[in-house]
Amino acid sequence: MFLPFLGSLCLALMVMWGKEKLMVWMWLIVLVILMTSFLHHLTKPLSFNF
Amino acid sequence: MMKSSLYATERLGHNLNVAGLLGICLTLLIAFFYQLVLHDLPCPLCLLQRAGLIMVGLAFMMNIRFGEKGQYYAIALLGAIGTGCIATRQVLLHIVPGSGSYGSALFGLHFYTWALLCSVGLILYVAAMLMQYRHRTEDAGEVGVSKIAGLSMLLFAVLIAANLGFIFLQCGFGECG
Numbered sequence: 001m002f003l004p005f006l007g008s009l010c011l012a013l014m015v016m017w018g019k020e021k022l023m024v025w026m027w028l029i030v031l032v033i034l035m036t037s038f039l040h041h042l043t044k045p046l047s048f049n050f
Numbered sequence: 051m052m053k054s055s056l057y058a059t060e061r062l063g064h065n066l067n068v069a070g071l072l073g074i075c076l077t078l079l080i081a082f083f084y085q086l087v088l089h090d091l092p093c094p095l096c097l098l099q100r101a102g103l104i105m106v107g108l109a110f111m112m113n114i115r116f117g118e119k120g121q122y123y124a125i126a127l128l129g130a131i132g133t134g135c136i137a138t139r140q141v142l143l144h145i146v147p148g149s150g151s152y153g154s155a156l157f158g159l160h161f162y163t164w165a166l167l168c169s170v171g172l173i174l175y176v177a178a179m180l181m182q183y184r185h186r187t188e189d190a191g192e193v194g195v196s197k198i199a200g201l202s203m204l205l206f207a208v209l210i211a212a213n214l215g216f217i218f219l220q221c222g223f224g225e226c227g
Contacts, residue, residue: 001094001226004101005214011108012207020116027108027125031132034101038136040225041094 004034059184060118066179067113068199070172071206074107077168078209081161085216090154094226095140099165100213102133106172107206114199118183126176134169137162 007030015023081100084090092100109126113119140162144151151160159167195203220226 008104009210
């Protein structure tokens with residue numbers, strides 16, 4: 001859960017800094033980390049206490 | 051297309067991206083209000099939905115800072131679809147009668163329902179922005195970053211940092227829940 005937010009903060013600071021190179025690829029890496037966290041959540045046993 | 055017309059189109063795109071970024075900042079601020087003032091701690095799926103909205107905000111931010119590009123609109127759509135998937139999962143978990151709900155409600159709808167509506171709204175919004183988008187040519191002239199755009203980017207970065215801090219306090223470095 002920590003990593004997607006850390007990655008987002010790094011991306012936001014890099015955008016503000018004006019670093020455009022490979023930005024889309026880094027964004028995609030952070031999205032993959034986020035969706036991996038989601039898939040990990042999907043594999044948990046179903047319960048109604050989230 | 052006339053140069054002045056192209057400039058007006060780019061300015062409109064810039065303003066729409068600033069409006070989108072401010073909308074996402076407002077969403078994160080409302081979530082913070084419920085978290086800090088009403089002591090409504092976010093669940094793991096709620097945090098993932100916030101991260102998804104932040105991903106869309108980053109795409110708007112790139113359009114503002116570096117100028118509009120089709121790639122940035124594409125990643126905005128990807129972020130909105132990802133957020134929609136996460137929100138749909140949580141809506142489906144609570145859709146069965148008797149399965150209860152999580153957290154407070156705003157105007158009668160829970161936050162995961164709002165997240166789903168927001169992601170659908172964002173997809174439509176980005177589609178509308180793509181309709182006015184024209185590929186930038188070299189002689190189109192510079193479209194500078196306005197003061198409100200700079201402030202909205204700063205606010206967005208501060209909100210991401212604040213989220214990171216609270217997530218560390220709530221979950222540490224690992225998975226929540």
